[in-house]
Amino acid sequence: xxxxxxxxxxxxxxxxxxxxxxxxxxxxxxxxxxxxxxxxxxxxxxxxxxxxxxxxxxxxxxxxxxxxxxxxxxxxxxxxxxxxxxxxxxxxxxxxxxxxxxxxxxxxxxxxxxxxxxxxxxxxxxxxxxxxxxxxxxxxxxxxxxxxxxxxxxxxxxxxxxxxxxxxxxxxxxxxxxxxxxxxxxxxxxxxxxxxxxxxxxxxxxxxxxxxxxxxxxxxxxxxxxxxxxxxxxxxxxxxxxxxxxxxxxxxxxxxxxxxxxxxxxxxxxxxxxxxxxxxxxxxxxxxxxxxxxxxxxxxxxxxxxxxxxxxxxxxxxxxxxxxxxxxxxxxxxxxxxxxxxxxxxxxxxxxxxxxxxxxxxxxxxxxxxxxxxxxxxxxxxxxxxxxxxxxxxxxxxxxxxxxxxxxxxxxxxxxxxxxxxxxxxxxxxxxxxxxxxxxxxxxxxxxxxxxxxxxxxxxxxxxxxxxxxxxxxxxxxxxxxxxxxxxxxxxxxxxxxxxxxxxxxxxxxxxxxxxxxxxxxxxxxxxxxxxxxxxxxxxxxxxxxxxxxxxxxxxxxxxxxxxxxxxxxxxxxxxx
RNA sequence: UGCCUCAUGGUGUAACGGUAGCACAGCAGACUCUGGAUCUGCUUGUUUAGGUUCGAAUCCUAAUGAGGCAACCA
Numbered sequence: 001x002x003x004x005x006x007x008x009x010x011x012x013x014x015x016x017x018x019x020x021x022x023x024x025x026x027x028x029x030x031x032x033x034x035x036x037x038x039x040x041x042x043x044x045x046x047x048x049x050x051x052x053x054x055x056x057x058x059x060x061x062x063x064x065x066x067x068x069x070x071x072x073x074x075x076x077x078x079x080x081x082x083x084x085x086x087x088x089x090x091x092x093x094x095x096x097x098x099x100x101x102x103x104x105x106x107x108x109x110x111x112x113x114x115x116x117x118x119x120x121x122x123x124x125x126x127x128x129x130x131x132x133x134x135x136x137x138x139x140x141x142x143x144x145x146x147x148x149x150x151x152x153x154x155x156x157x158x159x160x161x162x163x164x165x166x167x168x169x170x171x172x173x174x175x176x177x178x179x180x181x182x183x184x185x186x187x188x189x190x191x192x193x194x195x196x197x198x199x200x201x202x203x204x205x206x207x208x209x210x211x212x213x214x215x216x217x218x219x220x221x222x223x224x225x226x227x228x229x230x231x232x233x234x235x236x237x238x239x240x241x242x243x244x245x246x247x248x249x250x251x252x253x254x255x256x257x258x259x260x261x262x263x264x265x266x267x268x269x270x271x272x273x274x275x276x277x278x279x280x281x282x283x284x285x286x287x288x289x290x291x292x293x294x295x296x297x298x299x300x301x302x303x304x305x306x307x308x309x310x311x312x313x314x315x316x317x318x319x320x321x322x323x324x325x326x327x328x329x330x331x332x333x334x335x336x337x338x339x340x341x342x343x344x345x346x347x348x349x350x351x352x353x354x355x356x357x358x359x360x361x362x363x364x365x366x367x368x369x370x371x372x373x374x375x376x377x378x379x380x381x382x383x384x385x386x387x388x389x390x391x392x393x394x395x396x397x398x399x400x401x402x403x404x405x406x407x408x409x410x411x412x413x414x415x416x417x418x419x420x421x422x423x424x425x426x427x428x429x430x431x432x433x434x435x436x437x438x439x440x441x442x443x444x445x446x447x448x449x450x451x452x453x454x455x456x457x458x459x460x461x462x463x464x465x466x467x468x469x470x471x472x473x474x475x476x477x478x479x480x481x482x483x484x485x486x487x488x489x490x491x492x493x494x495x496x497x498x499x500x501x502x503x504x505x506x507x508x509x510x511x512x513x514x515x516x517x518x519x520x521x522x523x524x525x526x527x528x529x530x531x532x533x534x535x536x537x538x539x540x541x542x543x544x545x546x547x548x549x550x551x552x553x554x555x556x557x558x559x560x561x562x563x564x565x566x567x568x569x570x571x572x573x574x575x576x577x
Numbered sequence: 578u579g580c581c582u583c584a585u586g587g588u589g590u591a592a593c594g595g596u597a598g599c600a601c602a603g604c605a606g607a608c609u610c611u612g613g614a615u616c617u618g619c620u621u622g623u624u625u626a627g628g629u630u631c632g633a634a635u636c637c638u639a640a641u642g643a644g645g646c647a648a649c650c651a
Contacts, residue, residue, distance in 0.1 A: 188580040199649035
């Protein structure tokens with residue numbers, strides 16, 4: 001009854017996070033505002049998997065009229081940099097999300113975290129431990145065997161406090177001491193066996209400079225950050241599920257210290273929930289593997305158009321709308337799934353089909369000579385910029401006696417149901433005329449060098465005067481006016497759906513050798529003036545985007561975003577592509 | 578063999594004790610000046626075994642399978 005009155009509950013599709021938040025809102029636990037956060041560590045470029053998390057974190061906040069903070073979870077300076085932090089901001093903005101004034105850095109809270117650590121020490125909840133990592137391994141035990149207590153576990157708070165301050169003052173070398181929470185060495189959850197809270201690291205911080213030589217661990221820092229920001233719903237991926245009791249432990253200590261944010265009279269107790277990360281077929285998603293691809297120069301960089309990074313997808317021609325649509329369609333659950341990249345490709349085709357203007361370009365040209373047109377014949381034909389969108393208008397393109405068509409649009413001996421150029425079969429040269437092949441010219445090797453034929457002089461514009469139909473319509477480019485263009489036929493990075501799926505083989509052995517074939521295409525003149533980043537459909541071929549890095553004025557370089565669906569190729573060639 | 582989590586067509590995701598639905602992929606057809614788009618139709622599914630119930634994908638138990646946890650990473 002009253003359930004049905006709540007707006008957030010009337011949605012048709014409500015995944016478990018949405019339900020969870022809706023319940024808290026209804027129960028008045030948010031103090032009137034849902035606050036989420038996206039907490040990347042600036043140690044790499046973000047990828048499509050992060051886009052899923054971003055869409056969830058920002059999306060939930062948006063849906064409940066709340067706020068999503070962007071927080072750099074920069075607690076390990078040895079791997080972080082400003083370059084990464086800036087790229088993350090740029091990519092999130094490009095995806096279409098805005099954190100308003102909710103930008104945070106863990107580093108800005110290091111002072112507070114130290115105070116909290118000292119409070120824990122005073123309260124007997126933390127101690128300084130001098131065991132080496134090797135020794136600790138033995139003390140900690142394994143999941144099936146309880147651990148033993150560190151010899152210094154029951155040192156007095158006064159001693160611990162003094163030691164911790166000396167750690168902070170830089171009196172000890174890296175790894176010699178650490179601060180541990182005193183919890184339960186027998187817990188079946190390893191994270192409760194006196195986890196490290198602070199470690200010594202004589203490394204400057206990209207943002208905080210060289211103020212610090214002790215840095216908090218994730219498990220300590222994250223709940224503190226959430227609490228200070230008044231985060232109500234802290235969503236992360238499944239591998240943090242086992243960390244949740246520890247997260248709650250820190251929140252409990254914060255609560256005892258009276259440090260939880262109070263909003264509109266409601267004490268905000270941050271809660272963590274976990275969802276499955278995104279896996280995509282034909283690519284890898286781990287930062288480590290992506291870094292390896294970059295460092296070993298298997299790709300040209302983080303923004304290589306073949307990379308699943310946001311900057312790579314952007315450069316390849318993907319739109320933020322397509323990526324957001326994809327993230328919406330894949331849903332949210334706790335099932336560790338592998339999403340078919342075909343869905344991502346569908347999303348970008350769907351978006352670009354509506355928005356991208358059409359152009360004609362021939363990737364693998366063969367010359368057609370229309371023998372019944374006079375030498376030097378020249379005309380302009382008019383064609384729609386986008387049949388899906390009349391407001392995109394029309395353009396005129398030059399047509400002449402000699403044009404290029406795609407080599408595989410010709411078959412001397414046609415396969416069954418081949419509707420394109422073959423001797424005696426009439427086809428349409430799009431927007432120009434109807435054409436029938438009469439004969440071909442070959443070189444010594446037997447390769448067709450010229451296709452000859454005649455056009456129907458009464459078919460100007462592409463329609464026969466008598467209204468007869470032709471099955472095939474081809475794109476073409478006038479030889480005399482063709483603009484040569486560098487085009488990269490970007491394809492999947494790997495040859496198998498799951499490059500990591502075979503424990504016997506290195507994922508690099510599955511790299512697709514044809515993932516980026518460069519060809520010289522011939523294009524209609526308008527394409528010469530394409531702006532970097534501008535997206536087009538090359539008719540009958542696919543969507544292409546002028547590269548933002550390598551294009552020059554008057555000489556754009558194109559990356560193929562995705563091919564058009566090609567049911568002929570599928571039928572004729574069988575699998576592949 | 579400790580703890581935690583997960584299991585619905587090829588893939589992903591709904592159904593919250595009452596007709597297993599949607600999308601992608603695939604197949605077939607219609608239409609088409611892109612073999613694109615659009616439209617129509619079709620194929621394919623509740624891991625297994627018990628139990629509770631008038632009724633179970635849903636609740637309980639067990640089994641099986643998958644994943645996570647034993648960094649001074651996040």
